[in-house]
Amino acid sequence: MADPLLQARGIGKSYGHVEVLRGVDFSVARGEVTALIGDNGAGKSTLVKILSGALSPDSGEILLDGERVTFSSPESAHDMGIETVYQDLALAPELGSAENVFAGRELLKPGLLGRLGVLDRRTMRDRAREAFVDMGTDVKDIEAPVAALSGGQRQSVAICRSVMWADKVIFMDEPTAALGVRQTGKVLQLIRRVADKGIAVVLISHNMPEVLEVADRVQVLRLGRRVAEYRAAETTVEQLVGAMTGALEGKAA
Numbered sequence: 001m002a003d004p005l006l007q008a009r010g011i012g013k014s015y016g017h018v019e020v021l022r023g024v025d026f027s028v029a030r031g032e033v034t035a036l037i038g039d040n041g042a043g044k045s046t047l048v049k050i051l052s053g054a055l056s057p058d059s060g061e062i063l064l065d066g067e068r069v070t071f072s073s074p075e076s077a078h079d080m081g082i083e084t085v086y087q088d089l090a091l092a093p094e095l096g097s098a099e100n101v102f103a104g105r106e107l108l109k110p111g112l113l114g115r116l117g118v119l120d121r122r123t124m125r126d127r128a129r130e131a132f133v134d135m136g137t138d139v140k141d142i143e144a145p146v147a148a149l150s151g152g153q154r155q156s157v158a159i160c161r162s163v164m165w166a167d168k169v170i171f172m173d174e175p176t177a178a179l180g181v182r183q184t185g186k187v188l189q190l191i192r193r194v195a196d197k198g199i200a201v202v203l204i205s206h207n208m209p210e211v212l213e214v215a216d217r218v219q220v221l222r223l224g225r226r227v228a229e230y231r232a233a234e235t236t237v238e239q240l241v242g243a244m245t246g247a248l249e250g251k252a253a
């Protein structure tokens with residue numbers, strides 16, 4: 001693979017006496033979509049939480065651009081250019097798409113007498129619109145409440161928001177799980193576009209054909225260990241399922 005941008009080495013994590021991750025190595029490169037797959041309970045979400053600052057590992061190390069880093073919180077990972085799109089999307093349904101992009105990170109402009117403190121609504125709207133156009137999304141009315149959008153459009157808003165704030169890594173947890181075929185296709189195109197901007201995308205998915213369609217590389221977790229790594233172009237659904245269930249030995253890419 002190209003030089004890893006984010007690299008985890010020997011990550012271990014237990015909840016009480018239950019060892020959930022056991023010496024997991026994982027790496028992602030700029031401009032690539034890396035799928036993270038595994039059966040229910042394999043440890044995917046736990047690994048993503050560790051790599052995005054939401055959980056601390058018990059052991060192992062994380063390197064970003066070759067430098068060892070420690071995330072004390074999701075905000076500290078955000079500050080280093082790492083964002084996560086969770087399955088619930090964390091959008092405020094009553095706010096518009098543009099407002100959601102900037103929610104909690106509003107831009108301010110000088111108020112009266114040069115004091116900071118007035119929301120710069122126009123700049124936020126313009127930047128959000130630019131981001132939506134740049135990413136090729138079909139959200140037309142960026143002021144309509146996101147509750148009124150389709151599931152695919154809401155997913156697009158959440159992805160565009162992450163692109164606005166991340167310049168290194170974006171984790172996406174099952175971004176197409178609730179979508180129909182057409183909307184899934186659009187979201188997959190969007191995911192590709194995010195990677196083409198030079199961002200490393202990590203995609204958690206249970207949908208193997210989708211993984212093979214959009215990912216460059218696939219890393220397989222089973223029972224808390226990374227058991228295989230494949231180039232998507234050189235593997236099959238059967239191989240992936242075999243590695244996930246333990247029926248097949250994985251071959252390092």
Ligand SMILES: Nc1ncnc2c1ncn2[C@@H]1O[C@H](COP(=O)(O)OP(=O)(O)OP(=O)(O)O)[C@@H](O)[C@H]1O
Nearest residue numbers: 015016018020038039040041042043044045046047
């Ligand atoms: N907060 C917690 N306390 C105790 N055990 C937990 C906690 N979170 C996760 N686990 C356990 O850790 C293991 C790995 O869970 P994790 O959610 O990381 O798996 P996953 O691969 O993301 O699964 P899924 O595909 O079902 O989301 C599971 O056995 C789960 O029950």
